[in-house]
Amino acid sequence: RDFNERCAQCSEVNWGLTDGGRFYCRSCHNVTERTREVVNTDFITNSRVQTISKGLRKQEKNDGGCEWYICEGFQLVLKKQAEALEALGVCPQMKDEILCNFWRCYLQKSKQAYCKRPAGETVKTLSACESSTDVDSDPERPSLLHLLSLSESDGDLQTDCSFASSVSKVSESTSVYSGSVDGSLYLMKNQKEKLRMTMPMTLSFCYMALLWLREPITLSELLRFVVEGHIPYLNVFQHFPEKMKLCGLDLKIFCVESWPVYEEVFNKMHELAAFLDLPRFPDITDSCFLHPDMLCMKYLMEANLPDELHNWTCRVVKKIGIGEVDFLTLMPGNKSTRKVKYDVLAAAVIVVVLKLLFLLDDHYEWLLSEFAEERNKNNTEGVPYFELKKWYEVVKHSLDVEQKKLDEERAKYLWRCEKPLFYSVKNKSKVLKRRQMVVNLQNQFGKLSGSVQRAEKPNPSSFQLSWSEENTDGSCFHGHSLKGVLQEKCGLLRAMNPDYWLCTVKLCNEKLCGHLAHYREVEFPQSYHFVLGLFSFLLRIQPSYIHDEVCMIEHKLFGKKLCKKLKYNTVLRK
Amino acid sequence: SSHEYKLNFKKSKEACLIYIQDALLQKQWKRAAEFLTCYVESLEKDYSREHIGPSEMIWRIGTEILWHHSQSNMKEFNCFMEQMKTLGVKRYLKVCLEHVFHLLCNGQIDEAYQNLSLAESWRFGEQTAIQDKEMKLIQAYRGLLDYYSWSKQKNILLEHGEDGFSDLAVEQEMHSYFRKAAVNLKEIIKIPGVWDIFVKCYVDLLEFYGDHNEARQVLNEYAYNSKFPANPNAHVYLYQFLKRQGESKKSLISALKILHDIVPSHELMIDFNTMLQKSKKRKKRRLGLEVIFAALDYAGWKENAKAWSCLARQVKQIVISEKHLDWIKQEWNSRKDWWPAFHFSRYLAKRNWQENKNLSYEKALVAGILLGKDCKYFKYVSHQGCKAQLKRFRMLKKFVNRHNPVYLRISG
Numbered sequence: 001r002d003f004n005e006r007c008a009q010c011s012e013v014n015w016g017l018t019d020g021g022r023f024y025c026r027s028c029h030n031v032t033e034r035t036r037e038v039v040n041t042d043f044i045t046n047s048r049v050q051t052i053s054k055g056l057r058k059q060e061k062n063d064g065g066c067e068w069y070i071c072e073g074f075q076l077v078l079k080k081q082a083e084a085l086e087a088l089g090v091c092p093q094m095k096d097e098i099l100c101n102f103w104r105c106y107l108q109k110s111k112q113a114y115c116k117r118p119a120g121e122t123v124k125t126l127s128a129c130e131s132s133t134d135v136d137s138d139p140e141r142p143s144l145l146h147l148l149s150l151s152e153s154d155g156d157l158q159t160d161c162s163f164a165s166s167v168s169k170v171s172e173s174t175s176v177y178s179g180s181v182d183g184s185l186y187l188m189k190n191q192k193e194k195l196r197m198t199m200p201m202t203l204s205f206c207y208m209a210l211l212w213l214r215e216p217i218t219l220s221e222l223l224r225f226v227v228e229g230h231i232p233y234l235n236v237f238q239h240f241p242e243k244m245k246l247c248g249l250d251l252k253i254f255c256v257e258s259w260p261v262y263e264e265v266f267n268k269m270h271e272l273a274a275f276l277d278l279p280r281f282p283d284i285t286d287s288c289f290l291h292p293d294m295l296c297m298k299y300l301m302e303a304n305l306p307d308e309l310h311n312w313t314c315r316v317v318k319k320i321g322i323g324e325v326d327f328l329t330l331m332p333g334n335k336s337t338r339k340v341k342y343d344v345l346a347a348a349v350i351v352v353v354l355k356l357l358f359l360l361d362d363h364y365e366w367l368l369s370e371f372a373e374e375r376n377k378n379n380t381e382g383v384p385y386f387e388l389k390k391w392y393e394v395v396k397h398s399l400d401v402e403q404k405k406l407d408e409e410r411a412k413y414l415w416r417c418e419k420p421l422f423y424s425v426k427n428k429s430k431v432l433k434r435r436q437m438v439v440n441l442q443n444q445f446g447k448l449s450g451s452v453q454r455a456e457k458p459n460p461s462s463f464q465l466s467w468s469e470e471n472t473d474g475s476c477f478h479g480h481s482l483k484g485v486l487q488e489k490c491g492l493l494r495a496m497n498p499d500y501w502l503c504t505v506k507l508c509n510e511k512l513c514g515h516l517a518h519y520r521e522v523e524f525p526q527s528y529h530f531v532l533g534l535f536s537f538l539l540r541i542q543p544s545y546i547h548d549e550v551c552m553i554e555h556k557l558f559g560k561k562l563c564k565k566l567k568y569n570t571v572l573r574k
Numbered sequence: 575s576s577h578e579y580k581l582n583f584k585k586s587k588e589a590c591l592i593y594i595q596d597a598l599l600q601k602q603w604k605r606a607a608e609f610l611t612c613y614v615e616s617l618e619k620d621y622s623r624e625h626i627g628p629s630e631m632i633w634r635i636g637t638e639i640l641w642h643h644s645q646s647n648m649k650e651f652n653c654f655m656e657q658m659k660t661l662g663v664k665r666y667l668k669v670c671l672e673h674v675f676h677l678l679c680n681g682q683i684d685e686a687y688q689n690l691s692l693a694e695s696w697r698f699g700e701q702t703a704i705q706d707k708e709m710k711l712i713q714a715y716r717g718l719l720d721y722y723s724w725s726k727q728k729n730i731l732l733e734h735g736e737d738g739f740s741d742l743a744v745e746q747e748m749h750s751y752f753r754k755a756a757v758n759l760k761e762i763i764k765i766p767g768v769w770d771i772f773v774k775c776y777v778d779l780l781e782f783y784g785d786h787n788e789a790r791q792v793l794n795e796y797a798y799n800s801k802f803p804a805n806p807n808a809h810v811y812l813y814q815f816l817k818r819q820g821e822s823k824k825s826l827i828s829a830l831k832i833l834h835d836i837v838p839s840h841e842l843m844i845d846f847n848t849m850l851q852k853s854k855k856r857k858k859r860r861l862g863l864e865v866i867f868a869a870l871d872y873a874g875w876k877e878n879a880k881a882w883s884c885l886a887r888q889v890k891q892i893v894i895s896e897k898h899l900d901w902i903k904q905e906w907n908s909r910k911d912w913w914p915a916f917h918f919s920r921y922l923a924k925r926n927w928q929e930n931k932n933l934s935y936e937k938a939l940v941a942g943i944l945l946g947k948d949c950k951y952f953k954y955v956s957h958q959g960c961k962a963q964l965k966r967f968r969m970l971k972k973f974v975n976r977h978n979p980v981y982l983r984i985s986g
Contacts (some may be wrong), residue, residue, distance in 0.1 A: 047698055160888070257583040258580065258583070259579075259580060259581045259582070281660035317812075365879045366966065406595070410581055410585075410586055410589055410613040411586065411589040411590040411592070411593045411609065412590065412608075412610070413581070413586045413612070414607065414612060414615060415583050415586070415615060416615045416618055431618070434617055434618050437660075437661070438614050438615050438617050438618060438658060439616060440657065441610075441611075441614040441617075441632065441636070441657070442611050442614055442615075443652065444650065444653075445607045445608075445610045445611040445614070445636070445639070446607075448604065448605055448606075448607035448639065448640075448643050448645055448646060449608035449611060450601070450604040450607075450608075534578075535826045540579045541579055542579065543940060564808055
């Protein structure tokens, strides 16, 4: 079942299935002898498959629900996410094949399905009254509070405590604690061994599939689409079928109460790729969207910077070798290479180029700008010289407006949905009453909000800031010329700026403290901070992450010179 | 705001509250409503660890918005309050009480009364005992509304009485309201607190029915019981009562003494000084001088001709008798550095003369004695007065000139 093998004819990894159930290479149509062994190729709740491996199970329970397993829930989530991505323009292959297969591989490796039920996996019935103060309790049986504390989601302990105490009196089967069959078991598992599935990890799966297919969506874009509601994540469980009842510990697993974090999704994705023993991912070449040259062009446009800067970004990329296929392509399990954040890397390259050309020490760049302004007065070439000051004013204004909008959106973000959540059947009526009151209040005050109603979520767009050359107010800088900051020497265009300041002389050990450098706004020039802030907004990540990449690039760029200088100094001293 | 791209439920709602707060402060009711709409889902989350939970927030914020928003009306408001009552059982009586206040502000006395009665009959296990204080307040306010009804009946009766009719039904109703009101008002004023309106009403009832002893006791308790917070009004009410009862000057003076200590600038200080001046006892007259000087230390009294006339009278009397000049010296000692600029500047002389001749007359007398005939104030006013050929000003000038040595003794 090694579908990851390269095609014998064309070395691509692009498999499809013939009607006869054989693999064929989509690129060259080479048919192999390999066949699929899985019974069901449809990406639905694979209850049948589950049944095969786990034996028969009851379909119906008293309340119209059925038995369901946590991983089935996640499977549904992934399906929904894949469908949404498809609607955004991602190729259908992602959903039907890549993601699907990654998921099955994961299930197999984590022994949740497609394998013989590991010994002792019959779901233990956790009986009631597991308070940690109970001396007589079986030490092997985990207390409910312990289970709740294991979970990563940031639910409040108070609700958990009240839930625990309200449930302690019942002594039925596992369904008391969760709607799913293995909810409690799920939280109990030793996560280090088996890479337990979480909601953020669903995004890791998506990103992994997107990367495999080299789709033109960066991780920061993906996460932004999630926050904007184009990809199901928050409250995705409301799309579970009626008979999959969610309650108790299921909530801890499926209810999300925070926006997904870039670092977390990114790191988990790499863990996952290694865990699944995936081979080298398809090559990221310079015609790929994720290649720094491409991404730099996009970000330059979005940042309203002159197109001419692209020459410079390409030069930097080439000089430090970050455009190489081997550098960019993911090799799971390889711990020695630094993992590439394509979007952050591209942004950092632009920052470095700006530093190269403008220095950005809160002084020189404004001098250059004034100089360009002077030259622009007598400019007969039809193309204005790029003035940093004008650019700053225009971009800062737009950025402030967008930031303000974003801040208001954060405050107005709605986290709950129509589907009620309750920890146990006992507090169901209370939850429903509360929900009803919330809806009433929302109606009452919603009417008083005046004409400002909650707008429909905006159409997903790849660009958050857009600048049109047709605007006559001169607010678009794409076509501006860099001649004002360059000078010709021996037929080559060089920066007028002869200096450069390093963000940090020595890089930290990332493995020890998590960062290559530590960014504190007060220690750096305002212009640098502004530029970091601009890309920080576009990518929706902390400025410090971009700063890390900038440091890394600078060290690659100037590393040799730095070493030489240090050596030279030591020689002198001797 | 700024560079924080992580977000969770709690932070999101905290940010929301800040926006609501800003909107409320700027009276942007629509905007406040907009953000409140987003905030209300906090009710579905447990905040039992926080000091103020979302239900209380929503109650208070929602009340403000509905009260001020142009598109809101009492019906919406009432509907909202009823919802809030069901939200937090620990706050039930407080919400009821505030609802009643709003109804009263809107002139809906009957609805307010109904709500109070309903609240009074509320029982909820141990909560009833815990919310005992609020219950007392509810009963007190119902008593107050009973008093109000009693008062209406009384007025009707008095009108009829003038015509010679007597309406038995009205009378009986009046007495019944009296009983209901008295019971509740009596209860609340037992608890240490500031109960001005309850005390006033209760005393009014007692006086009407002739129970002066009880009234006196109540007022004494209210004014002198150290458990009760210091309250100038308590002394005022006692004083007014004693005056109505025709009590002796001695008891009136003793009632006002503490008021002078607490609030030297109180408007009753004029009455106080007047009584003290006339007293035969030297100590009392001394106190009178102290009282009137102290009152005029306050900016609110600067243009009060009556106060100045009291001071002028007393100063004049002392100067003529040539006894107790040291009293004036003592009082003037701490004031001579700042009273001249505060009361007796040339600018004020001009203004006082233009606006209020009586005021300028009295002040000029005081200035002439305290600062001598050459002081700016006296010179200007007496000159103007003499120019206008007003007799009393000529007399004033003579008087001050004659007694100028006094000034030298005072200021020395």
